[in-house]
Amino acid sequence: MPEGDTVWLAAKRMNTALSGQTLRRGELRVPQLAATDLKGRTVAEVVPRGKHMLTRFTDGWTLRTHYRMDGSWHIYRKGARWRGGPAFSIRAVLATDQWDCVGYRLHDVTLVRTTQEDTVVGHLGPDVLGPDWDLDEAVRRLRSHPDEHIGVAVLDQRNLCGPGNLYKVEGLFVCGVHPWMRVADVEDLPGLVERTRALMLANRDRPEQSTTGDLRRGRDHWVYGRKDKPCYKCGTSILRGDQGPDLQERITYWCPTCQATDAAVDPLARTGEPDHPRPLTSAT
Numbered sequence: 398m399p400e401g402d403t404v405w406l407a408a409k410r411m412n413t414a415l416s417g418q419t420l421r422r423g424e425l426r427v428p429q430l431a432a433t434d435l436k437g438r439t440v441a442e443v444v445p446r447g448k449h450m451l452t453r454f455t456d457g458w459t460l461r462t463h464y465r466m467d468g469s470w471h472i473y474r475k476g477a478r479w480r481g482g483p484a485f486s487i488r489a490v491l492a493t494d495q496w497d498c499v500g501y502r503l504h505d506v507t508l509v510r511t512t513q514e515d516t517v518v519g520h521l522g523p524d525v526l527g528p529d530w531d532l533d534e535a536v537r538r539l540r541s542h543p544d545e546h547i548g549v550a551v552l553d554q555r556n557l558c559g560p561g562n563l564y565k566v567e568g569l570f571v572c573g574v575h576p577w578m579r580v581a582d583v584e585d586l587p588g589l590v591e592r593t594r595a596l597m598l599a600n601r602d603r604p605e606q607s608t609t610g611d612l613r614r615g616r617d618h619w620v621y622g623r624k625d626k627p628c629y630k631c632g633t634s635i636l637r638g639d640q641g642p643d644l645q646e647r648i649t650y651w652c653p654t655c656q657a658t659d660a661a662v663d664p665l666a667r668t669g670e671p672d673h674p675r676p677l678t679s680a681t
C-alpha cells in the first residue's frame with residue numbers, strides 16, 4: 398500500500414532520471430488530458446508532497462499525480478520491458494533518451510501552473526517528509542478537532558500529509574495509544590506525531606516498510622496485518638476493525654493490552670457491542 402515514504406522514494410528516483418532532461422515522449426492517458434503532448438518539455442524537478450507527486454517543467458507547468466490505494470510510478474531503462482501491469486492501466490508515460498517513467502493506475506492526473514499548485518495541494522497539512530516539516534502546525538491542526546478519533550485524525554491529510562494506514566496503525570501501537578481515543582485525550586500528541594514520522598524516515602530510502610527494525614516478512618510490523626496473532630510485546634491477540642467515516646473506512650489493528658484505554662473511550666468496552674469498531678471475520 399502506498400504511503401508517503403513510497404511516494405518520497407519514487408519522486409527521488411524520478412527526479413534523478415528526469416530533472417534537466419527533455420522529454421522524447423510525454424503521454425497522459427486520461428480522458429481530460431488525452432490530447433496533451435508533453436514531448437519536448439524539459440523537466441525542472443520531481444518533488445513529493447504527501448502522497449502527491451509534482452513533476453515540474455521549466456515552462457511553468459506542473460503535472461500532479463496521486464497514488465491513492467493502488468497507483469505507482471515505474472522507471473525502466475530505455476528498451477527494457479515494462480512490467481508494472483497491463484497496458485490499459487497505464488496513465489502516464491514520461492520518457493527521455495535514457496529512461497521510461499511509466500505511471501500505473503495513477504489518480505488525479507492534473508496539469509496546473511506551477512504558481513498555482515496550491516489549488517491542488519494547498520489544503521494539505523505539513524508534509525511529514527518535506528523539507529518544511531512543521532510539528533507545531535501539525536499538532537495545532539490535530540487539536541482543532543479535539544473530539545475526532547486519533548486513528549482517523551492522523552490519516553486526515555489536512556492535518557499532516559504523508560502517513561497512510563500502515564504508519565498510523567504502527568505509530569499508535571509504538572506510543573501505546575488506542576485508535577479510538579479522542580484527540581484531546583492523547584497524552585503526548587507531539588510525541589505520537591514525531592514517532593510516526595520517525596517510522597517513515599527510517600524507511601524512506603528503501604522499498605521495505607519495517608516498523609520493528611526487522612526486515613523479515615512477518616516480523617516487520619508490530620500489529621499491522623497481524624489479526625489474532627500474539628503481540629510481540631505482551632502476547633495478547635491482536636485485534637482488527639474498521640475505522641473512519643462511512644465509505645472511507647480503513648482497517649485498523651491494535652493490541653488491547655499495550656494500547657489499553659480508559660473504558661469510557663473504548664467503544665468495545667463501553668457498549669459491549671461490536672458495532673464500532675466492527676471486527677472483521679475475513680482473513681487479512
Ligand SMILES: [Zn+2]
Nearest residue numbers: 628631652655
Ligand atoms: Zn501488547
